Amino acid sequence: xxxxxxxxxxxxxxxxxxxxxxxxxxxxxxxxxxxxxxxxxxxxxxxxxxxxxxxxxxxxxxxxxxxxxxxxxxxxxxxxxxxxxxxxxxxxxxxxxxxxxxxxxxxxxxxxxxxxxxxxxxxxxxxxxxxxxxxxxxxxxxxxxxxxxxxxxxxxxxxxxxxxxxxxxxxxxxxxxxxxxxxxxxxxxxxxxxxxxxxxxxxxxxxxxxxxxxxxxxxxxxxxxxxxxxxxxxxxxxxxxxxxxxxxxxxxxxxxxxxxxxxxxxxxxxxxxxxxxxxxxxxxxxxxxxxxxxxxxxxxxxxxxxxxxxxxxxxxxxxxxxxxxxxxxxxxxxxxxxxxxxxxxxxxxxxxxxxxxxxxxxxxxxxxxxxxxxxxxxxxxxxxxxxxxxxxxxxxxxxxxxxxxxxxxxxxxxxxxxxx
Ligand code: EPU
Numbered sequence: 001x002x003x004x005x006x007x008x009x010x011x012x013x014x015x016x017x018x019x020x021x022x023x024x025x026x027x028x029x030x031x032x033x034x035x036x037x038x039x040x041x042x043x044x045x046x047x048x049x050x051x052x053x054x055x056x057x058x059x060x061x062x063x064x065x066x067x068x069x070x071x072x073x074x075x076x077x078x079x080x081x082x083x084x085x086x087x088x089x090x091x092x093x094x095x096x097x098x099x100x101x102x103x104x105x106x107x108x109x110x111x112x113x114x115x116x117x118x119x120x121x122x123x124x125x126x127x128x129x130x131x132x133x134x135x136x137x138x139x140x141x142x143x144x145x146x147x148x149x150x151x152x153x154x155x156x157x158x159x160x161x162x163x164x165x166x167x168x169x170x171x172x173x174x175x176x177x178x179x180x181x182x183x184x185x186x187x188x189x190x191x192x193x194x195x196x197x198x199x200x201x202x203x204x205x206x207x208x209x210x211x212x213x214x215x216x217x218x219x220x221x222x223x224x225x226x227x228x229x230x231x232x233x234x235x236x237x238x239x240x241x242x243x244x245x246x247x248x249x250x251x252x253x254x255x256x257x258x259x260x261x262x263x264x265x266x267x268x269x270x271x272x273x274x275x276x277x278x279x280x281x282x283x284x285x286x287x288x289x290x291x292x293x294x295x296x297x298x299x300x301x302x303x304x305x306x307x308x309x310x311x312x313x314x315x316x317x318x319x320x321x322x323x324x325x326x327x328x329x330x331x332x333x334x335x336x337x338x339x340x341x342x343x344x345x346x347x348x349x350x351x352x353x354x355x356x357x358x359x360x361x362x363x364x365x366x367x368x369x370x371x372x373x374x375x376x377x378x379x380x381x382x383x384x385x386x387x388x389x390x391x392x393x394x395x396x397x398x399x400x401x402x403x404x405x406x407x408x409x410x411x412x413x414x415x416x417x418x419x420x
Contacts, residue, residue, distance in 0.1 A: 004392040007415035012249035021233040024195040026093040030100040032073040037225030044071040052090040082109035099173030107149040125167040141316040155180030176205040178219035191260040199277035202226040246385040292322030306366040311378035318346035320359040337375030340368035365390040
């Protein structure tokens, strides 16, 4: 089992190019199934979740290869429609292959997906929407058997009870080759949804309204391959900004998606950090102790403050002057990192969906275990700000979303090693 050893106390300082977005790359990789030809995906991050997606594609008959940060997927010879349970269990995103396989073949067999433990993560909205699109779905013990009664999904008018990212993606993936028009009301508006739609349009799909609450899709019989550059990862960007703030450092993020990171930048400005943005660049400097955020930080669907940045922002605010309050509204169980932060000296009180952070002047190193992807990143951030050494185990969670985090941190002057 690998682990990170972090020696705290160095200010992060330097320039860092931002990696491609995991949460864009995963649905786009699933979408390549719909293209009868080769897709070349640039800016594709090299992550364990991306390798899981490529294993699913290869198992369905695609040829998925990587060269540095470019992935090539040839889906001409897709000849299977079932994803084995062990591949489904590797990550939550495996569920979006359901819409893509249905879009390609009109039938699929999947099972309940795995992924980070953030509380119950049902797929009821995915299932209900696909049923409305003419898909017969039978749930057996763990297995989900799906088949379009007429061989092809049909367009439908859908309204989501909550703007679920995954359900919106699954519907889009099924609808782009469905018969007729699909309308999704209360669709998720996350930038990664727009990235998926831009990719699909480059492959010949007809989609409008992405980035807004109503998405309209006109089904096409077939899509073709294309070359596409995946957007940069706004959450990874938020993470390195948060680490820089936690260590009172200075950073230039390049290859950054500036407008998409706006909800995070405006919160960081309130802590006293100076932020300047240019085309694809963010400069941030934090010379003194951060100030607590006066207003409650409520995680919300985009364009609200992202749940994925809650843990890393918290790790920066635990040493801020004053009290900050978080309200987690997306997942039931997304404060699992707080025990580790408390072990490092933080003062955090969790009351249901609310977490109260009373800033402490300093932290100390500790031995902790990553609980999930973003929680693990928060622990690294706190360890970088702490006095002394920390050991972070279960880093497989961190590797799901961060490309060689120890190299990025070292490049910025932080002391972090991967052992084992
Ligand atoms: N939900 C339901 N029923 C459904 C679908 C969702 O009740 O059928 C609930 C979930 O249980 C959750 C909420 O709705 O409480 C939001 O879930 P959503 O479907 O929007 O999330 P997701 O598609 O499972 C994606 C990201 C997450 C990110 C969320 C919210 C990917 C691969 N994952 O998950 O990213 O937190 O959207 O923005 O895109 C991460 O990268 O660390 C991560 C967890």
